[in-house]
Amino acid sequence: MKRRDFITGITIGSTFLANIPYLSNASAHAHEKHKQKELKSDIVIVGGGLGGCAAALAALRHGLCVTLSEETDWLGGQLSQQGVPPDEHQWIETHGAPASYRAFRDRIRTFYKRNYPLTTEAKQRTHLNPGDGSVSRLCHEPRVAVAVLLEMLMPYLSSGKLTLLTDYRVIKAAIHQDQVTAVLVKHRHEDHELTLNGHYFIDATELGDLLPLTGTEYVTGTESKKETNELHAPEVGKPENQQAFTMCLAMDYQQGENHVIDKPEQYDFWRDFIPKMVPSWSGKLLDLSYSNPRTLQATTLGFNPTGEATNKALNLWNYRKIINRHNFLPGAFGGDLSIMNWPQNDYFLGNLIDVPPAVYAKHLKAAKQLSLSLFYWLQTAAPRSDGGEGWPGLRLRGDVLGTADGLAKYPYIRESRRIKATFTILEEHVGKENRGLVAGQSAASKAADFFDSVGIGYYHIDLHPSSGGDNYIDFSSLPFQIPLGAFLPIRMKNLLAANKNIGTTHITNGCYRLHPVEWSIGEAVGLLSAYVIRKKLTPHQVRNDQQLLNDFQRFVRKEGIETNWPNAI
Structure with a gap:
């Protein structure tokens, strides 16, 4: 496998899906070691998982220039580099995720129908499931997700609106008056660094890597029952008690x-x-x-x-x-x-x-x-x-x-650092039993309505055994909304969360951490970036002003994002 500095192609085995320079003087840069470079764009997205890709696609659709950096050489996060077929809810084919996510799924099916020697019956199947795995209605190879994501991003790579940096890891950040002014990324194999400048910075990493680097307040592990009043929270919180x-x-x-x-x-x-x-x-x-x-x-x-x-x-x-x-x-x-x-x-x-x-x-x-x-x-x-x-x-x-040892490129992460957010999603908002107790019932039938909803999703609350000695914590949730306030740090003005690092608790992370919800979060964050840059606003202003919020919610709905679940589900 060849080493690269400025290549937009994604390496699969020993071949490239694409090999298109995104800087005109890329070949000259490849030989300039130990010299820091600088790139400027409207938004900088760190992390090329589903949230990062969805954020990039949304921002690019609205004319922004985007820099997207990814620690591995594969886009797609848990769907590709981590090797996890999508975990989805039973309504996924028709609603409960953005139209763009369903279009992404359709592209995966089309990829198989166009390129693979399917049987006649399989090719004619509308809801083709290449693997027929029981975990999902769409189980497919990780490399196909990489190919489809790159195909979706390719027009923006060709136009120069998107700068894609694979094999780059974020190592430092510069801060001024509660704003990120730049981040420094370093190539994983070469002695090469880049400074990335932008108006907004989106942390779409798997572990919330930008949070400690920017001094953004965050939490890890379990919160105590006293802190959150959640039914399934422990009496004593343990920051080091994290999911497997x-x-x-x-x-x-x-x-x-x-x-x-x-x-x-x-x-x-x-x-x-x-x-x-x-x-x-x-x-x-x-x-x-x-x-x-x-x-x-x-x-x-x-x-x-x-x-x-x-x-x-x-x-x-x-x-x-x-x-x-x-x-x-x-x-x-x-x-x-x-x-x-x-x-x-x-x-x-x-x-x-x-x-x-x-x-x-x-x-x-x-x-x-x-x-x-x-x-x-x-x-x-x-x-x-x-x-x-x-x-x-x-x-x-x-x-x-895409590895020599047979294992995934990156560990499958279930729990990240989580921002201390403007609004934190609690079990009482989405847990069926806890929500029922709040209402004086044995169980509730509807999750909380969030006035700032910018998406919807569903998964049961699914916590795997933890490093603190917990066994599974697995119980029913309700089809939920995704609140804008959960993306916004309490203090930082231009840093947005777009992965498992949003304002959830250890408990509610268990239903907000899966594939379609991550995509929904990323797309909403990308649209928010486009909206505030165009209108010269800040994200907090949009949430705090009902007229602006209503306008933004109309904007996301026009983009194919549902903000409320249908009554008949």
């Missing part, structure tokens, strides 16, 4: 072949590991038994990579399957493709937020070792229905994720 993260991997199955990997370095540890710090866990972590998220009762899962039904409730192989070979002409795929993102490879022995680099590296390595150990266990020791052990035909597919 996961190193996903991709695999296929070649029956009759042997693809057993070398025994992972930490396999003996993980093979014998019992998460005693997590109450009610069913036994060893590397096992087909786990704690049911709702009841915490021991639940046995099935695993059979042939795709055949098991006598268990769920065949893990089918759960996040991204290619069902039967949707394609014979010979197109030698086997199905599936993603490992299961309870057994959630890593909760430490955090990635606000820790020294050595600790970060330690936990990242351990999380990778956990996933590889689970894979090796499946190959060599997992029980089969015929009484045997192991599936040696399982094959690690790093090419699917």
